[in-house]
Amino acid sequence: MDATTPLPLRGVRVLDAATLFAGPGAATLLGDFGADVIKIEHPTGDPARHHGVQVHGESLWWKLVGRNKRTVTLDLSRTEGQKICRALVRDADVLVENFRPGTFERWGLGYEQLARINPKLVMLRVSGFGRVGPMRHRAGFGTLAEAMSGFAHCTGTPDGPPTLPPFGLADGAAAVMSAYATMVALHARGTTGRGQVVDTALIEPILHLLGPQISAYQQLGVVQQRSGNRSVNNAPRNIYRCRDGRWLAVSTSAQSIAERVMRLVGSPHLIEEPWFASGSGRAEHVEELDAVVGGWIAARDADEVIAAFDKAEAAVAPVYSAADIVADPQFAALGTVVHVDDPELGPLAMQSVPARLSGTPGQVRWAGRPLGADNDEVLGELGIGAEQRTELRRKGVI
Structure with missing residues (x-):
C-alpha cells in the first residue's frame, strides 16, 4: 500500500x-x-x-x-x-x-x-x-x-x-x-x-x-463447568510441555486430525475404540488421551514435535509471548506488526x-x-x- x-x-x-x-x-x-x-x-x-x-x-x-x-x-x-x-x-x-x-x-x-x-x-x-x-x-x-x-x-x-x-x-x-x-x-x-x-x-x-451455552442450559439443563485447558467438546486438546521446557497447544477438533495424532504418538489402536469416533466420546476419555499425547511430547524438544505434527498434517502451535510474536516468520509474512x-x-x-x-x-x-x-x-x-x-x-x- x-x-x-x-x-x-x-x-x-x-x-x-x-x-x-x-x-x-x-x-x-x-x-x-x-x-x-x-x-x-x-x-x-x-x-x-x-x-x-x-x-x-x-x-x-x-x-x-x-x-x-x-x-x-x-x-x-x-x-x-x-x-x-x-x-x-x-x-x-x-x-x-x-x-x-x-x-x-x-x-x-x-x-x-x-x-x-x-x-x-x-x-x-x-x-x-x-x-x-x-x-x-x-x-x-x-x-x-x-x-x-x-x-x-x-x-x-x-x-x-x-x-x-x-x-x-x-x-x-x-x-x-x-x-x-x-x-x-x-x-x-x-x-x-x-x-x-x-x-x-x-x-x-x-x-x-461463548457459543451455545444458553441453548444447552435451556434444552438439557447443562451448565458448562471449568475444565482448564481441556475442551468439553473434544480430546486431546490441551497445552503440553516439551522436554526443553517449551509449551505447545494441540487441537483435534476434526476427527481426521485426532486420528492422525494417535498414529503419530504411537497409539493407533485407540482409533478403533467406539468412543473415539466422536469429539464428545474422546472428551470422556481425556485422561487416557492426555497421558498418551502428553507423554510423547514430554520426551521430545518442541522443534521436533512441531516438525512431526507438520509432517503428519496434525494441528499444533507454540505458546507465544510478545517476544516470540515479533520474531515469528508467519506473523512477519502477514505484516501483523x-x-x-x-x-x-x-x-x-x-x-x-x-x-x-x-x-x-x-x-x-x-x-x-x-x-x-x-x-x-x-x-x-x-x-x-x-x-x-x-x-x-x-x-x-x-
Whole structure:
C-alpha cells in the first residue's frame, strides 16, 4: 500500500466522545480503514492516557487505541462545549459515546436532539448493561461483563476459582461488534436516508462468543463447568510441555486430525475404540488421551514435535509471548506488526489493522496523539478563530 491507495472509509467522519476501550476501540477500527475520527476528550484527558505500561510518561495503550484519530479537548458538561459538539455533529456520520445512560440527554446531546440537527447521524452508545432494565444506570466495565457473561464461570481449572482474563476481553469483543453494527447502520442509511442508534451493552458481545451455552442450559439443563485447558467438546486438546521446557497447544477438533495424532504418538489402536469416533466420546476419555499425547511430547524438544505434527498434517502451535510474536516468520509474512514513526517515542511497534482487504486495505497512519493536538485545526474548521480558542482555553472548555 502507498499514499495513493484509497482508504475505503475515506469521507466518513466519526466523533469519538467515549472513554477507555470499548467505544474508542470501535472508533479505532473505523479509523484504521480511513474514517476521519475526531477524538473528543475532556480537557483532563481520556483515562486511557494513563492506563497500563508507559514510556516517558506516554501510555502505550493510548498509543494503540488513539491511533488514526485527531484529538480535541472539549468539556461536554459546559454550555460552550455542548454548542461546539452540536456544530461538529452537523457534518458527522457517527458519534460514539459511553457515558451512563441519560448523561448525554442531560447535556442536550441525546439522539433525538442531535437527529434534529443531523437526521443521518448514527449514534453508537456503549454502556455496561444497556439502556433498559434494572441495571441500566450502574457503572459498567469489562471486568463486570466478563463475570456476568458466564466467561469467568467456565474459565480456569476444575478445582480453582472462576478466572478473569488478564486483558480487556469484553471491551475488545464489544469494540469489534460495535464497529460491525455501526457499519450495518451506515449501510442501512443508504436505503432509508436516516441514521439510528446502535446500542451495545458490554455484557452481550462476550456472551455471544461463548457459543451455545444458553441453548444447552435451556434444552438439557447443562451448565458448562471449568475444565482448564481441556475442551468439553473434544480430546486431546490441551497445552503440553516439551522436554526443553517449551509449551505447545494441540487441537483435534476434526476427527481426521485426532486420528492422525494417535498414529503419530504411537497409539493407533485407540482409533478403533467406539468412543473415539466422536469429539464428545474422546472428551470422556481425556485422561487416557492426555497421558498418551502428553507423554510423547514430554520426551521430545518442541522443534521436533512441531516438525512431526507438520509432517503428519496434525494441528499444533507454540505458546507465544510478545517476544516470540515479533520474531515469528508467519506473523512477519502477514505484516501483523507494524512500526509507526511516533514523534514522542520514535519508531513504535504495534498490531496492524486486524483484517486485510485486497483492494482497499486499511492503514495505521499515526499513533495516539498528544492531548488536544488538533484543537486549532478542528475548531478552526468550524470557524472558531484564534482569539475565541484562547478564551475557551482560559475558561477550561477546551
